Amino acid sequence: MTNPFPFSAIVGQDEMKTAMILTAIDPGIGGVLVFGDRGTGKSTAVRALAALLPPIKVVKGCPVNSETAAQVPGWANLTSHKTAMVPTPVVDLPLGVTEDRVTGALDIEKALTKGEKAFQAGLLARANRGYLYIDEVNLLEDHIVDLLLDVAQSGENVVEREGLSIRHPARFVLVGSGNPEEGELRPQLLDRFGLSVEVASPKDIDTRVEVIRRRDAFENDNSAFMLRWQAEDAAIRERILTARKGIKSLKAPEQTLRDVAELCLALGSDGLRGELTLLKAARAFAAWREDTAIGRDHIRAVAAMSLRHRLRRDPLDEAGSGARVSRVVQDVLA
Amino acid sequence: MSLPDTPWDQGALALDLLAVDPAGLGGIIVRARSGPVRDTLLDGLTHLAQPLNRIHPALADETLFGGLDLSATLASGQIVHEQGLLNRPGTLVLTMAERCPPSLAARLSGALDTGRCLVALDEGCDEDEGAPAALVERCAFRVDLTDTAISTRPASGTRPAEISAARTRLSKISVPPDLLAQLATATVQLGIDSARAAQFALRAARALAALSGKTEVDVDILAQACAMTMAHRATVLPTEDNATEDPPPNEPDQDQDQPQQSGDETVSLPDELLIEAIRALLPADLLARIAGRSARLGKGSGTGAARKGNRRGRPLPARAGRLGNGARIDIVATLRSAAPWQRIRAASAPQQDRLHIRPADIRLKRFEEKSDRLLIFAVDASGSAAVARLAEAKGAVELLLAQAYARRDHVCLISFRGTGAELLLAPTRSLVQTKRRLAGLPGGGGTPLAAGLKAAYEQVAQARRRGLTPTIAILTDGRANIGLDGLPDRAKAAQDAITIAAHLRAAGADTIVIDTGNRPEPALRDLAATLGGTYLPLPRADAKRLSQAVSAALDA
Known part of the structure; x- marks a missing residue:
């Protein structure tokens, strides 16, 4: 199958789709975590994301997708500095990947055959200015998680190994998905994701029928199906571009800042990252809706996805943290 | 058209369907020990008209994705790449799928998502061994040939010509729109959440129709396809009485994004028809299989003792x-x-x-690298204090799990009561799963301490195979009165308990015995001594004190 299933053709799962669109509008929000059972469209949504994102300008052949010739790192040894428009990179980080592949390492081929000390860029370099997708993120090995934590925080990948000393920018939006029944995610990594959404299978028959119908059409009448939905995807892409322009002029009124702070205080979320993410997400959401000011509606809409993974876990609470957030939102923003 | 009776015929039919639509159906899980039965079935793979590439769970990434061919590079002094299996067309045949580690399963899942076809040979013999869940989810079929004898071998001939004819017909098969609604209802009634199941059923139905020379999928064909693709995914049996179900769904008005279906002449069938047909085709022992499956985890077991540890530490x-x-x-x-x-x-x-x-x-x-620790709770669920004790043990398990990530602990819970022991919670690190499993716990009956210890012993052995370091916490008030044979005999019960305890000690697991009785019980002190573990009298223990005591004793 050459084309992935179109993003706009995914039935339901509105929270997940909104979260992904918000990170496309403002990459500074810092990633999406999608938790849910198998077969709920998690991987489909991420693979469809690439088609949704506007293309970026890069220097041709640059291992870290630099925008201008001045940003190309010296170790890349590029001779020409022509630029080209390419799709936003969406890089897969498979489970069981080695540290070398992630950070980059000494190029063994060149070392052994030519005796040259050269750097072979890793996945983090390729994901710069794009998305890094980790399926089954909760099963990722600890030492890879540690690496990611550090880089996701600083936006820079530092390689000090095998006689190499190299640093390069690695700013990417982290997208993770997984099934919580198979393992928990370490709180530190949880905190690095800006937004967190929970997906479940649709419970009503009509929605399920629609899922089957669209998937069937996708597989059996691919060209007509793609024609219809790629137009929808293009419309979303246009709106993302408009929102990216609009977001710069959006000011957060004093009252909004106060609301955000009160909300996080009432929930007892750790650290200040909660407040910052909530504000950014609300601003992106306002831009998406093409509103002129950030209001309580916007905060309400994004509160659950920005905060539910930042609460102290209470093992004896049955309802789940999403419910706790919406309870508090109702109280605070009454 | 009816479903073949024997697993053998079903397997052969599944392989035929796979040959008709290899990319769409993903693959098949064949659960059988290596032997003539499996070999005979796999002869059908020749219809796939693709090269077969056998792979094994310890496969290196270079073989799968390609990479540097080191020997050739060093010999020639020039960079020589080897081509990966995924760069060549062909069906992957994964042997010993039950030992497939999650990392390989993740890579293969990615390959399956892009239209690769996989035949996974699952040679697991225990219920808790099986192919990784991620692969089972992405393969349309699963056949179980464990109890099939070679003498029942079917006489049906192979028919490569029919299959290639069906392959050309496949794109022209139409599906009446109202069958889609029935299919969605069927997935709900079988308790299947994943959207992939319905997708596979539909594609299998198309292949089946093509193979039987029809131009349209009808209820019988779809029912058969559902039975083949969904029986192993079902979590509940469809109810006999549909009165409690939702009213039949209206046909949603969504045809604008739909190619022209053959539409009008199809008669609207009552919703029950499909589910009735499926029910008639499902194996009779499905309920027992569903119950037996609940404990299985999607992990490869027996992956060797310690970790290889060539990456960190x-x-x-x-x-x-x-x-x-x-x-x-x-x-x-x-x-x-x-x-x-x-x-x-x-x-x-x-x-x-x-x-x-x-x-x-x-x-x-x-x-x-230090390996993870497995905390095995063996909890006495007998007698009057059982409910309270179990509730506290459950609380302690959840509290320990809440901090488990940093401590690299896995937890498992065994309860013993009546005549035997029961594994309530298979080793896990997931708080979510724990909450679901421990929702309701039964209590009461005698105290089969020996059976509880034996269950703990089995967990210790399994944990060692997975490279975990097991430790055991036993919660009881100590008056063992049921022997290993399940008969009430105080003296024999005590004797059995001591025997198993000696075995446990030999297995070398750290142990803590927590006495929850009102007065310290000398027999338990002896048991702890036999186990070479710690004895801790803790009357009226609550969840918090319990988890603290366990953490403290184990860290000491």
């Missing part, structure tokens, strides 16, 4: 070995091992003026 001296599978080369050690031979090698190959490095010189980095 405390560094150990480098060792000779082959690159691949994520091993990292130790350049300095490699050069050092090659150095003494340079003069001899240069003499034998004077035309090269570079370093002479042979594959045998390669040294790999090694690291030592």
Whole structure:
């Protein structure tokens, strides 16, 4: 199958789709975590994301997708500095990947055959200015998680190994998905994701029928199906571009800042990252809706996805943290 | 049209369908021990008209995705790449799928998502062994040939011509729109959440229709396809009485994004028809299978004792070995091992003026890594205090799990009561799963302490196989009165308990015995001594004190 299933053709799962669109509008929000059972469209949504994102300008052949010739790192040894428009990179980080592949390492081929000390860029370099997708993120090995934590925080990948000393920018939006029944995610990594959404299978028959119908059409009448939905995807892409322009002029009124702070205080979320993410997400959401000011509606809409993974876990609470957030939102923003 | 009776015929039919639509159906899980039965079935794979590539769970990434061919590179002095299996067309045949590690399963899942076809040979013999859940989810079919004898071998002939004819017909098969609604209802009634199940059923139905020379999928065909693709995914049996179900769904008005269906002449069938047909085709023992499946985890078991540990941890001296599978080369050690031979090698190959490095010189980095710990709670659920004790043990398990990530602990819970022991919670690190499993716990009856210890012993053995370090916490008030044979006999019960305890000690697991009785029980102190563990009288223990006591005792 050459084309992935179109993003706009995914039935339901509105929270997940909104979260992904918000990170496309403002990459500074810092990633999406999608938790849910198998077969709920998690991987489909991420693979469809690439088609949704506007293309970026890069220097041709640059291992870290630099925008201008001045940003190309010296170790890349590029001779020409022509630029080209390419799709936003969406890089897969498979489970069981080695540290070398992630950070980059000494190029063994060149070392052994030519005796040259050269750097072979890793996945983090390729994901710069794009998305890094980790399926089954909760099963990722600890030492890879540690690496990611550090880089996701600083936006820079530092390689000090095998006689190499190299640093390069690695700013990417982290997208993770997984099934919580198979393992928990370490709180530190949880905190690095800006937004967190929970997906479940649709419970009503009509929605399920629609899922089957669209998937069937996708597989059996691919060209007509793609024609219809790629137009929808293009419309979303246009709106993302408009929102990216609009977001710069959006000011957060004093009252909004106060609301955000009160909300996080009432929930007892750790650290200040909660407040910052909530504000950014609300601003992106306002831009998406093409509103002129950030209001309580916007905060309400994004509160659950920005905060539910930042609460102290209470093992004896049955309802789940999403419910706790919406309870508090109702109280605070009454 | 009806479903073939024997698993053998079903397997053969599944392989035929797979041959008709290999990319769409994903693959098949064949659960059978290696032997003539499996070999005979797999002869059907020749219809796939694709090369078969056999792979095994310990496969290196280079083999799958391609990479540097080190021996050839060193020999020729030029970079030589080897081609990965995924770069070539072909069906993957995964042997010993039950030992497939999650990392390989993740890579194969990615390949399956892009239209690759997989035949996974699951040779698991226990209920808790099986192919990884991620692969089962992405393969349309699963056949179980465990109890099939070679003498029941079917006489049906192979028919490659029919299959290739069906393949050409496949794109022209139409599906009446109202069948889609029934299919969605069927997935709900079978308790299947994943959207992939319905998708597979539909594609299997198309292939089936093509194979039987029809131009349209009808209820019978769809029912058969559902039975083949959904029986192993079902979590509940469809109810006999549909009165409690939702009203039949209206046909949603969504046809604008739909190609022209053959539409009007199809009669609207009552919703029950499909589910009735499916029910008639489902195996009679499905309920028992559903119950037996609940404990299975999507992990490969028996993946060898300790971790290989070539990626992190405390560094150990480098060792000779082959690159691949994520091993990292130790350049300095490699050069050092090659150095003494340079003069001899240069003499034998004077035309090269570079370093002479042979594959045998390669040294790999090694690291030592601490393995995760498994806390086994064996909880006495007998008598009057059982409910309270179990509730506190459950609380303690959840509290320990809440902090488990940092401590690298897995937890498992065994309860013993009446005549035997029961594994309530298979080893897990997931709080979510724990909450679901421990929702309601039964209590009451006698105290089969020996059975509880035996269950703990089995967990210890399994944990060691998975490379975990097991520790046991036993919660009881100590008056064992049921022997291993399930008969009430106080003396024999005590004797059995001591015997198993000696075995446990030999297995070398750390143990803590928590006495929850009102008065300390000398018999339990003896038991702890036999186990070589700690004895801790803790009357009226609550969840918090319990988890603290366990953490403290185990960290000491």
